[in-house]
Amino acid sequence: MKNSAMVMQIQDPASQRLTWYKPPLTVLVIKKVSDASVLAPFVQLVDWLLQEKNMVVWVESAVLEDVHLNEEVKFKAIREKLVTFKDGRDDLTDRIDFIVCLGGDGTLLYASQLFQQSVPPVMAFHLGSLGFLTPFRFDNFEEQLTSVLEGHAALTLRSRLRCVTHRKGEKRQEAKVDANADARPAANSILVLNEVVIDRGPSPYLSNIDLFLDGKYITSVQGDGLIVSTPTGSTAYAAAAGASMIHPSVPAIMVTPICPHSLSFRPIVVPAGVELKVSVSPESRNTSWVSFDGRNRQELFHGDSLRVTTSIYPVPCICAQDQISDWFASLADGLHWNVRKRQKCLDELSDLTASGSEDTLDEMENLKLYDI
Amino acid sequence: MKNSAMVMQIQDPASQRLTWYKPPLTVLVIKKVSDASVLAPFVQLVDWLLQEKNMVVWVESAVLEDVHLNEEVKFKAIREKLVTFKDGRDDLTDRIDFIVCLGGDGTLLYASQLFQQSVPPVMAFHLGSLGFLTPFRFDNFEEQLTSVLEGHAALTLRSRLRCVTHRKGEKRQEAKVDANADARPAANSILVLNEVVIDRGPSPYLSNIDLFLDGKYITSVQGDGLIVSTPTGSTAYAAAAGASMIHPSVPAIMVTPICPHSLSFRPIVVPAGVELKVSVSPESRNTSWVSFDGRNRQELFHGDSLRVTTSIYPVPCICAQDQISDWFASLADGLHWNVRKRQKCLDELSDLTASGSEDTLDEMENLKLYDI
């Protein structure tokens, strides 16, 4: 009887947990390349997955060519047990149950790129310092992996942005990109986990970029460029450009100008369901350049446009603790968020009885807090 | 077969539209007080609702006492046709189908406060300049109201925050506040549409505030205070404190420090589903003060805590155009967002052939753009 619109569904982030519909059999292991420190852990991990868990282990074929790796005695023993694929040639869709990343945040960007549609759950280990996308420590990897394989884990679904470039003159369906594009990804579509950046490239002149939402003209960016990022990307380049940080579970898209000439061009956060369109302003004297998660840099000419929507296929990232703790740990560790000099503790300050006057040195000591 | 977690539901804001399960019969009209300019439109509107739409019109009883209003001849005629209620005494739950606000954003804050649980759809007219919460112009109110009553309208569901203060020693259920609190609102719970602010009040010393999320300690705020706001509130006080602006449809809570002493304390955006807890740090030498949508100012003592969750009962605001256009119109009008001097148009700049040298005045003219 009551208008349904009057009650909201509010999802508790703690409710998002990993569930295996069938025990995972095939695991894809992605390791950071050209980093010697990752080789031993990689062999150790793969060996354990094969021996202890009897899983089918996939690796990128290039890995088998790694010279340093082949010097590892232990690796020779397991080398032929590995199933390989060639990035860009073999389709992994529905062939992988589980992904383990070993190294840095880049390994996750890579995993994301391998799966244009549904992505298996990803468990990411950092070897050096904690990364934004690699919450797990490697030392006791056996226990941690075992409990995850048993399904005890919180998940963070990291949304991705589907970016489609339309060249001038090229005709296309006016329908929103995501729906059908996600069904059968357009050849010219690229998924980003962090952000797509539109900037002035090598040009010394400002770029002028027009921004549209759901087909409506919103504003023009006059400055170094524009960042369209996921919540995950809000702690990457967007943070450097002054954006607020958004938890990866928030269904939103962040729009951040790069060195805008307007003092009032504050970054904005829009619902995940909108379609953004970016194009070079007709009156702009130079073109713009686009890059996707920092790659695939290409020029955007007058008349071209870039369409950005949230993909329905997120990257399901397994949490070391939970969505909240993992995120704040990465903010503190990666960005030193709110790191500051602690104020003097209470007892040192409490004794204000020495003098009644409002002007005593005593009082001032406490005002010293202003300088900390 | 595929893990359900691997596909996200992404809601298209355009899909949120007003639906009447039964034709609206009772309408509550809220008008700005102590503003002479609102009287004539108010009478005009109420008369039209009574005569043309045969609706039952409710008003706050205080309205009938308005001296200036009673001087209006036309009002005398309709005065006794109005149904009145006393704010704070009469319960409006399930007795109102529809709300019309006349005046400023304050009328919406008031409407929100009248309904602690489900809120009827609100159609808000601004009389002076466009407000953040009052998108409709009054001049052709008949056509606009008619089309809304026929169900042709987009909706923005503005989430509210339920704030519950727990005093030291006072015992309470550890369960998350929202669920049960929403069912039967605690006596000490307050709903805010914009923000709850915790600050140092009249004290000249810094406040030290501890912030917890879902029971976990996150960080301490050392500064003038902390703003916990809805997306709606992100364009209010939070914007003044440096936050990015968030579209009201994004299910999130914004946490913004007020003049924090840490250079790295950037505002953050967390999922709507978390529970925030704020309390005075044990080592803090002074207490804090809390205010709700700028009101009900009260002191927060050591040991007290404030719990904030997203209410399941939003304020359904009817859009003049749609969710996107209305919001950007209010950003431009209310905050002059990205208002800037336009760059010189193309033809003025294009002629660069006058000289080939890289150092010509000609080149410099264009670099002038940097100074605009």
Place this chain on the structure above:
Amino acid sequence: MKNSAMVMQIQDPASQRLTWYKPPLTVLVIKKVSDASVLAPFVQLVDWLLQEKNMVVWVESAVLEDVHLNEEVKFKAIREKLVTFKDGRDDLTDRIDFIVCLGGDGTLLYASQLFQQSVPPVMAFHLGSLGFLTPFRFDNFEEQLTSVLEGHAALTLRSRLRCVTHRKGEKRQEAKVDANADARPAANSILVLNEVVIDRGPSPYLSNIDLFLDGKYITSVQGDGLIVSTPTGSTAYAAAAGASMIHPSVPAIMVTPICPHSLSFRPIVVPAGVELKVSVSPESRNTSWVSFDGRNRQELFHGDSLRVTTSIYPVPCICAQDQISDWFASLADGLHWNVRKRQKCLDELSDLTASGSEDTLDEMENLKLYDI
């Protein structure tokens, strides 16, 4: 008897005024190129200077080749009366008493570049909208010029930065650059009126730049780059990068990071008397690029360094009103500084007697201010 250090000299900006030691005879007129709208005023101005003031008028030789200009009948008449020089070939030092700029801020950047040492007073007219460096309106140029030529004018001395690039291996005097460099400018020294920018250029990777002050290592910039600007430049690119705006009379150098990865890298302002040194960090994986007032873009390799000091030769800019009024006018016009929606005026808000309750709609109306 008293320590001299204990009293400061504080200069009143109002005390800086134009003084002619001899009546100005030679005037250099600089006009914006490739802008048709400037031709008529240019001819009008030059003709007036020749006929009414009997001054010797200098122009850049390229001006005589301007096709559109030569179509102007009136110009033919004065064409041969003009003294010309070739930029880069003829030395203007001590040959010009006075400069008039016609067009945009770029004309001033050009004037600055023509004089590597002492610069004659500059009077700059804007034709379109007010510029940061062009305060005078053209319509009544005769009266304004006359009063300036009679010495009635306030001056703003805009400091310039002398930038010297040292290539790896190249040996140089360790002495501070400014003193002797200013005496006999090094071949590789460039003066900037706005800023020198060090950035990552076309590289997709971050630049890592080391910053030294007076020979001491201060910090490293990890991000898109670094801006070293004059107070004049603080309203240009530095403002876009988030810097506070500095009045051009303040003897200081502004250091502003471009999208730094540290949340705590706030821009800083250092005394005009220091020497800054910038170099590519040894561990940086890519080089950097330097540009001067947006021009002369060149690569900075590992081992190279850029030294920046304040030149003792400022650009003396004649004020339309005075140092303070001119600057704030340019902030308002060029950057819309503190442009905002005015709050409701008093009478509309004062009547709070309608109700005593703290919770009335009335009260809320006023809190509406929070949303404006």
Place this chain on the structure above:
Amino acid sequence: MKNSAMVMQIQDPASQRLTWYKPPLTVLVIKKVSDASVLAPFVQLVDWLLQEKNMVVWVESAVLEDVHLNEEVKFKAIREKLVTFKDGRDDLTDRIDFIVCLGGDGTLLYASQLFQQSVPPVMAFHLGSLGFLTPFRFDNFEEQLTSVLEGHAALTLRSRLRCVTHRKGEKRQEAKVDANADARPAANSILVLNEVVIDRGPSPYLSNIDLFLDGKYITSVQGDGLIVSTPTGSTAYAAAAGASMIHPSVPAIMVTPICPHSLSFRPIVVPAGVELKVSVSPESRNTSWVSFDGRNRQELFHGDSLRVTTSIYPVPCICAQDQISDWFASLADGLHWNVRKRQKCLDELSDLTASGSEDTLDEMENLKLYDI
């Protein structure tokens, strides 16, 4: 012959050094109160000054009453050798050659307040962590004091702001405040070393403050308030409000809004020589409150005004190293300025030969930098 205006005097901060015109005989020792940890060092220091340097040691009379201090055996021995004065009653002008501060930044605020005109050189020791105003470590105080007393020290002259409040109706000389006020300080004038703050006090409504420079109306502040600070104060409250940090030697005044409602109200830096006037806007519905270095809080009513100018009497602070090193040390220590996660070192990143493809994981690893 050349226009004098064409050459600037640029002061090298390194040139400001301590000079004794006569060997210092009288020393004022200021210690932090209600801090037990300062007692022992205080006695140690005073004893040494008396015995080793035969100096006349002054202390605030309240110090002799300090209970804990009187328990120190060693103190009893020197107690009667001390010269005392009563703050607010005895005039110290020209009776002190040298000041030593022991404790926190508050001791310097106190020292500043004792001397309304010329201030003796101040040497400040921190006992706990480094302060913004207390650069010296105490452990080897003998050597450090000896070298300072011999005149080997760099100085930072920290400018102060003279604030004069004019009440409505009260008549006053229209002349600029500083000159004559400094000569014979007005009864109602207060000197601040950090900042004067004008805010809305306990009022829930915005304050509206009008700002004038040299008698000209500049702008109105609508928000929580306004900070007028010295460069020294730019690292205190102004930094918390978003200002850029200014080196204390820069002759400037910083104007910083507190949570302004205009997105474009960026902080500004004006020359030290201007006079600022602040008053409550006529249309403002509530008054404002003023506080000086966080103290002497008083209400500013409609019609009242506050005038701020730079005093000609700075606080000469002795540097531990030099002006530049001391300042950056305090930025790093006090504000964690540009503290960040270091990027991976070169060797780890350099090997990009593993693959030629632009899309390899290898490439991505390096883009990981974006996330650090």
